[in-house]
Amino acid sequence: MDLKKIFRNDKAVSPVIGVVLMVAITVILAAAIGSSVFGQGTAKSAPQANIDIKAVNLEDNGTIKFEHLGGDPIHFETDNSTTKVMVSVNGGNSVDLNATTLGTFDVGDVTQMVLNSNTTASVTSGDSLNVKIIDVQTKQLICDRTIRF
Secondary structure (H helix, E strand, O other), X not given: OOHHHHHHOOOOHHHHHHHHHHHHHHHHHHHHHXXXXXXXXXXXXXXXXXEEEEEEEOHHHOEEEEEEEEEOOEEOOOOOOOEEEEEEEXXXXXXXXXXXXXXXXXXXXXXXXXXXXXXXXXXXOXXXXXXXXXXXXXXXXXXXXXXXX
8 A cells, every 4th residue: 555645645635624614614603793792781671551642622722632542651740751642733843742630640540631631732622632642762663542622
């Protein structure tokens, strides 16, 4: 047996090196993708709540009633203003309501807001009012209702 022929026979070296390189590239890509996906942390979500909004009366430019039917509490406080209420009349420009008087709105709470004291938007009989409750931190909708006076 000729030892020179054994050491010169390198026909199988190229496929072995190719497989090793492919495995190394796969492991490196999996590590990079895994570290970027798992390193992001948890995404914060908006409070989930079921809120009923109704038109109560048209006197004093309209009164709307909010009722918290279930879900997470919603915080309207001034120092922790994480939630805002936006209204638009007949699809017009949205106006921010001053909802800080609501405080923390828990399950079972019912409150009324007079539009005249909170906004420049005025409603008349037959108008539709779109009310959106938005979580400021996550910029997600908590509630979106359209009511008719």
